Amino acid sequence: xxxxxxxxxxxxxxxxxxxxxxxxxxxxxxxxxxxxxxxxxxxxxxxxxxxxxxxxxxxxxxxxxxxxxxxxxxxxxxxxxxxxxxxxxxxxxxxxxxxxxxxxxxxxxxxxxxxxxxxxxxxxxxxxxxxxxxxxxxxxxxxxxxxxxxxxxxxxxxxxxxxxxxxxxxxxxxxxxxxxxxxxxxxxxxxxxxxxxxxxxxxxxxxxxxxxxxxxxxxxxxxxxxxxxxxxxxxxxxxxxxxxxxxxxxxxxxxxxxxxxxxxxxxxxxxxxxxxxxxxxxxxxxxxxxxxxxxxxxxxxx
Amino acid sequence: xxxxxxxxxxxxxxxxxxxxxxxxxxxxxxxxxxxxxxxxxxxxxxxxxxxxxxxxxxxxxxxxxxxxxxxxxxxxxxxxxxxxxxxxxxxxxxxxxxxxxxxxxxxxxxxxxxxxxxxxxxxxxxxxxxxxxxxxxxxxxxxxxxxxxxxxxxxxxxxxxxxxxxxxxxxxxxxxxxxxxxxxxxxxxxxxxxxxxxxxxxxxxxxxxxxxxxxxxxxxxxxxxxxxxxxxxxxxxxxxxxxxxxxxxxxxxxxxxxxxxxxxxxxxxxxxxxxxxxxxxxxxxxxxxxxxxxxx
Numbered sequence: 001x002x003x004x005x006x007x008x009x010x011x012x013x014x015x016x017x018x019x020x021x022x023x024x025x026x027x028x029x030x031x032x033x034x035x036x037x038x039x040x041x042x043x044x045x046x047x048x049x050x051x052x053x054x055x056x057x058x059x060x061x062x063x064x065x066x067x068x069x070x071x072x073x074x075x076x077x078x079x080x081x082x083x084x085x086x087x088x089x090x091x092x093x094x095x096x097x098x099x100x101x102x103x104x105x106x107x108x109x110x111x112x113x114x115x116x117x118x119x120x121x122x123x124x125x126x127x128x129x130x131x132x133x134x135x136x137x138x139x140x141x142x143x144x145x146x147x148x149x150x151x152x153x154x155x156x157x158x159x160x161x162x163x164x165x166x167x168x169x170x171x172x173x174x175x176x177x178x179x180x181x182x183x184x185x186x187x188x189x190x191x192x193x194x195x196x197x198x199x200x201x202x203x204x205x206x207x208x209x210x211x212x213x214x215x216x217x218x219x220x221x222x223x224x225x226x227x228x229x230x231x232x233x234x235x236x237x238x239x240x241x242x243x244x245x246x247x248x249x250x251x252x253x254x255x256x257x258x259x260x261x262x263x264x265x266x267x268x269x270x271x272x273x274x275x276x277x278x279x280x281x282x283x284x285x286x287x288x289x290x291x292x293x294x295x296x297x298x299x300x301x302x
Numbered sequence: 303x304x305x306x307x308x309x310x311x312x313x314x315x316x317x318x319x320x321x322x323x324x325x326x327x328x329x330x331x332x333x334x335x336x337x338x339x340x341x342x343x344x345x346x347x348x349x350x351x352x353x354x355x356x357x358x359x360x361x362x363x364x365x366x367x368x369x370x371x372x373x374x375x376x377x378x379x380x381x382x383x384x385x386x387x388x389x390x391x392x393x394x395x396x397x398x399x400x401x402x403x404x405x406x407x408x409x410x411x412x413x414x415x416x417x418x419x420x421x422x423x424x425x426x427x428x429x430x431x432x433x434x435x436x437x438x439x440x441x442x443x444x445x446x447x448x449x450x451x452x453x454x455x456x457x458x459x460x461x462x463x464x465x466x467x468x469x470x471x472x473x474x475x476x477x478x479x480x481x482x483x484x485x486x487x488x489x490x491x492x493x494x495x496x497x498x499x500x501x502x503x504x505x506x507x508x509x510x511x512x513x514x515x516x517x518x519x520x521x522x523x524x525x526x527x528x529x530x531x532x533x534x535x536x537x538x539x540x541x542x543x544x545x546x547x548x549x550x551x552x553x554x555x556x557x558x559x560x561x562x563x564x565x566x567x568x569x570x571x572x573x574x575x576x577x578x579x580x581x582x583x584x585x586x587x588x589x590x591x592x593x594x595x596x597x598x
Contacts, residue, residue, distance in 0.1 A: 025556040026593060028564030045556075045593070053591040057374075057382035057405075060550045062337025062421075071549060074557075076594035084595065088562060200341040201378040201419055215334055267554045268333060 003285060003292045004040070004278055006258050008236045009160050009184040011095050011122055013259055015040035015278040016249065016293050020240055020263030021099040021124060021164070022046065022071060024271075027088025034092030038275030040259065041094050044085070046101035046126040047078035047111050048135075056207045061196050066215025066242070067264045068194045070131040070208035073101050078111040082118040095121040097162060103135050105152050112153045112161070122159045125149060127174070128166030128190035130212045137193070141168040143177040150181035162238065166190035167218075171225060172232060179235050187238040187261065188225045192218050214264040216242045223255050230256025230298050244269060246280020253281070253293060254300040337552060339376050339419035340364060345394060347414055351472045353401045354442050355410055356388060359418060361395045367423030369430070369450035370543055370573040373397060374551040376419040380408035384548050384568070386520070387423070388445040388475070389452060396449075398474070400442035424551050426573045428541055430454055432516035435461035436508060436538075437484070438529045440501055440521025444474040446543050446573075447520050448482075455482035462487065462508050466501030466525070470494040502528040514538055523598045527585035530576040540576035544584070547591055557589060 004015040018041040019033045025045035033039045054074025061068050075081055082098070089096045098115035100123055102108035112123045127146060129136025139145050146163070154161050163178040164187035165171055175186050191212025196205045222241025229237055236259075239252030244265035252260045265273050281293065290296055342359035349355050367373065367387045375397065376382040383405050389396035401410050409418070428450045435454055437447045444465050454461055463479035466489040473495065479486050488496035489504055497504045502525055508514075509532065519529040520543035533540040546558035546567040553569035560582035565571065579585075587595045 023554050023556070026559045026561075026564075026589075028561050029556045029559050029566070032564040051592045051594055054549070057549060058339075058376055060337070060555065061339070062334040064335065066334055067337065069550075071555065074549070074592050076592045080594060085593075088564075198339060198378070198419065200417070201339075203378040205339065205376075207381065264334070264554065267337065267550075267552055270553070 004282055006040070006293050008238065008258055011041070011160055013040035014094055016253065016259040016281060017274045017277050018097075018238060018259050018261045019043055019274070020261035021126065023263040023266055027085030030085070030089035030096065031092040033271060033274065034094040037271035037273070038278055039094060039262075040274070040278065041097065042089060042092065043097040043099050043124050043261070044081065044089065045075050046073050046099040046129065047075050047081050048073060048101055048103075049078065049107050049110065051075070051077040051080070058205050058207060060211075061205045063196050063213070063217070065217040066213055067267065068196050068206065068211040068213050069191070070206045070211035072208060073129060073132050073135065078114055082114055086118050086120065090119060097122045097124045099124045099126050099164075101126040101129055101132070101135050102149070105149050108149050109152050109156055113156055116157050116159050120159060122162060122184070123153065123157065124162040124164050124187060125153065126164055126190070128164055130166055130191055130193035131208055131210050136190075137166050137168065140165050140174055141170050143170055143173040146174045147177040147181045150178045150183050154182035160184035162187050164188070164190055164240070167192050167221060167225065172228060175229050175233060179233050183235060185236040185238055186229060186233060187240055188229055189218070189222045189241050192221070214241070216244065218242050219248055223251055226252055226257050227255040227300070230301060243277065244273065246277050246284060249277045249281055250284055250296070253296050254298070256298040256301065258293070258297050337421060339421050341417050342395070342420045344412060344414055344416045344418060347412070350398060350474055353472065354398060354474060356396050356398045357409075357412070357418065359395045359397065359420065361390070361393055364395060364420060365423060366390045367395065368427035369453050370427040370446050371423040371425050372572060373420050373422035374424065375409070377405065377409050377412070378419065381405035384551055386446040386543070386572070387449055389449050398442065398445040422551070425568055426571055428518055428543070428573050430457065430459075433459055434512070434514050434516070435459060436512070436514040436517045437461060437463045438501060438505065438517065438519040438521070438525075439463070439465040439474070440525040441467055441472065442474065443521030443543070445520070447518055448475040448478055450518055451479055451482045451484055455484070461485075462512060462514075464488070464501050464505065464508065466490070466521075468492060501525065502532070505529065505532055509536055516541070519543070523585055523588075530579065534576060541573050542576050542579055542584070543573050544571050546588055557591070557593065559589070560584060561587065
């Protein structure tokens with residue numbers, strides 16, 4: 001499907017679907033997501049310096065139009081993940097982006113450099129996890145800190161650096177800062193901070209109380225963010241939020257994304273959701289007379 | 303070629319449900335609401351052993367699980383754990399809970415008329431289309447086997463129920479298995495009842511005396527590994543019910559994945575064809591809550 005190939009800076013995704021970070025997160029599953037599921041690229045779970053168990057269960061719950069999760073950035077520590085899981089993930093023969101969730105510039109730098117040395121195709125800086133203190137969203141909503149993190153990591157790496165943002169009042173400022181610091185692409189958006197309360201138990205469901213909402217509930221908000229960012233940025237965008245079929249993916253492409261991330265849709269549509277979305281995009285291009293995905297990126301703008 | 307066969311067989315295992323089958327053209331009927339907890343009233347509690355209790359849950363708003371499937375069970379304030387089902391039918395679902403950690407300890411303190419919060423059933427089930435069965439259980443792993451034995455007995459099938467534990471007080475469901483018409487053999491490590499030693503020690507004996515065309519096993523992983531090896535040596539298919547640490551329970555988090563083929567215990571399992579497991583780190587490695595690989 002060469003017409004589905006998209007270039008995100010120097011990276012080539014075999015189709016515009018990318019597995020979002022934190023889903024299907026170990027090496028062999030990342031490979032399956034590519035070989036069996038048909039993802040055009042995959043992102044690993046977010047890695048930290050030290051091993052993290054994450055929060056106790058329940059860590060994920062369904063709601064009317066999505067899922068809320070507070071996994072808590074569980075990971076075996078970057079060194080173990082890069083040693084054992086990354087090689088399996090790379091057998092999938094698509095771009096493997098290593099997601100990094102540092103709590104300071106030094107942690108981002110150390111893990112990103114190790115990822116490059118271990119053969120990652122790129123890194124995705126998680127500047128937006130909504131449910132872990134001192135990491136993620138608290139950093140992503142501080143444009144000066146964003147600038148510093150991206151600049152340091154870019155300065156040390158040869159592989160591309162993507163910055164993933166969440167929904168904050170300062171999203172456009174932060175994204176502009178990331179672009180100014182040399183980011184190769186912006187991913188928008190992460191899950192949105194949310195809570196689910198069980199009306200029978202009369203208690204919050206998640207052990208952490210707060211989690212991140214994903215799925216159809218956030219799709220239109222994410223499309224708005226990508227649309228706004230496309231107006232002000234010149235680097236590539238990757239849309240994330242509520243993609244579960246080709247229509248929601250095409251909407252992101254028209255808003256200005258060159259690729260889309262898919263995560264919680266795997267829960268209801270299984271691994272094959274990537275194949276289905278990619279085939280649907282191809283049919284859309286054929287039916288409307290476009291020769292490539294690139295032709296429709298940002299088409300909705302005047 | 304090897305790789306291709308493997309993919310095919312793992313694909314085959316993944317979704318008995320045509321709705322979820324990757325080749326199916328229709329979209330899934332599931333929505334995210336499948337992952338919402340439902341309250342389930344505890345109708346009755348029975349003490350099975352010093353460490354194990356069974357809870358009969360009123361199942362009016364729940365789908366009935368098949369033998370081998372599991373539920374995610376949440377007790378607010380205490381946590382959530384995957385639980386295998388030891389019986390279902392007549393508007394009730396029985397889960398059998400071993401006290402192994404802080405969540406199950408709190409569940410054990412519940413009384414009749416209390417409430418648990420449940421989602422599921424999830425995962426694959428035992429295929430019960432053969433004629434003569436050997437069921438091998440160890441410790442609290444006997445729970446899904448006893449549900450399978452009920453279904454087998456209703457279909458008029460014959461079998462042997464072999465169960466092991468450290469002490470006779472911990473042997474589960476031996477009366478129930480007899481009631482289902484199965485021959486029962488027990489092993490205890492301290493010799494308090496039956497064979498002194500492991501249930502796998504006496505397995506060769508039944509395998510010589512009876513002709514089985516299917517083996518089901520659930521229990522400690524090293525035990526199941528031996529059962530699998532012994533069964534396959536005689537050319538008898540073995541279905542293995544695995545336990546792994548889980549976060550989501552429905553296939554997206556990746557916590558329970560088996561390397562190197564990437565099979566998920568929660569959705570591709572927990573019941574696996576034993577031959578497939580021999581291509582994984584079954585019996586050798588599992589993962590802790592961080593995803594770190596640790597020895598079984």
